[in-house]
Amino acid sequence: MATKPSIPKGTRDFSPVEMLRRKYIFSTIEKVFQKYGFLPLETPAMENLETLTGKYGEEGDRLIFKILNSGDFMQEVKERFDTKYGTAPVELTQGVLADMKSWISEIRSSELTEKALRYDLTVPFARYVVQHQNDIAFPFKRYQIQPVWRGDRPAKGRYREFYQCDADVIGTKSLISEVELVQLFDDVFTDLGLQVVVKINDRKVLAGIAEVSGQPEKVVDIVTAIDKLDKIGREKVEEEMRAKGVSDEAIKGIVPLFELKGSWNEQRPLLEKWLASSATAQLGLKDLSFTFNAVGTMKSAKLEFDPTLARGLDYYTGAIFEVKAAEGSMPGSICGGGRYDDLTGIFGLKNMSGVGISFGADRIYDVLLETNKFPAELGGSTKLLFANFGETEALHCLKLLRTVREAGIAAELYPDAVKMAKQFKYADDKGIAYVAIIGENELKQGIVTLKDMKTGEQKAIKQDELIHGIQ
């Protein structure tokens, strides 16, 4: 055997069974997106490199997959080398090395690469909005389900190519959007039959905490530390804040946060009192109140206020969301989102407030698989197989096949007239419910022997009753 073929690190093949399940998740989400008035959008797999660089922080820039330009960019170096040293073998002295280094360093990076694979769906969306601002009716609601790529080191549940399912509303500050997105989460997970908790917080409350603690300029450091609370525990969070230069006094001021318990209605008065001196915090609390009241009763999800919910991304400015599965062993969140006041500013369009959410399809897949929530029938499998007894019989089956398919039943004819055992095994392996047998005898009598593969029973029926027989 030759060296086995393989796929690049961190990428995956999806088998038919996996694809049926993935499509079930995607289409469930997509249907709900559309029900809420979101419109589909697709952007190219690759963007201009400059569109992406500088948008994801230092670490993010390193993880962008860059695309090598076509063309021989070493040509110039080769020519210079030949001009100076000729084509005969040359001893590799310090001088030669120094020349080569300087020639290579003169190749500008823009000659090597000027395109990159998309890193997420948010930045391309922002780029799209700015580029087509005159054609878009605001507020603009779009959804986008496409793969993204990261040059990260693969780990369990972490890949170099994976799908994101995003929905964003841009061009309105109305809290109606927040309310609708919470209801959208509820709808999707009700449809998927999964119990979840939607956690909500507001960055303005977190900013208020930093304000009250006396170090408002440390919001980002405080927020990213708090975000890790349930992962690393209270002591480590305090440690990290100290390491980032948050004073002991300020940390003492943040401590009440760790002791908050109970429902939104229980926590709200305590927070109002604690953060009384921060106008920003009061605004955040008011917004949260609005959302809680307006959402009303949920179908199956639970909405919870979580004052320690922070989310790492620093462009969030208002509400922040996270969804966790209430069943199964998935520790992390399966969805996230939040409001941002200035997503398009980097591309020159100011004052565009928006709010968006993202579904983690791979994690949802894992949870549904673990908790056995995928429907048994995903509509992918053939219902009826015609056994093949040879050309005459097969041609007759082909006619029946048309009428069966017209009736909306997934059916197929085994392509080769091989022995029955093999044809039945094919039906068995593929999970086909019925096998129709039309051999010489059946053909003569105008009947079909129909076998139910589950029970093993078989009966002879008239050919024009076939459709009726398998329902």
Next chain:
RNA sequence: GUGGUUGUAGCUCAGUUGGUUAGAGCGCCGGAUUGUGGUUCCGGAGGUCGCCGGUUCAAGCCCGGUCUACCACCCCA
């Protein structure tokens, strides 16, 4: 990016201090059954031991490198 573990048949894994021809279960193919799968019985095929190099009379086993998957950090979905 740092540290660690791993890789033997399609899959899951054995394989002695380095020693002739590398094994098992499942799966696959053929037969018992020329018109019947899922159960049974009989037989068969399938391996450059991840890849490259080194040590040795001799390497699946020891050493170096590399790739892959996984674990813990960093970061993230």
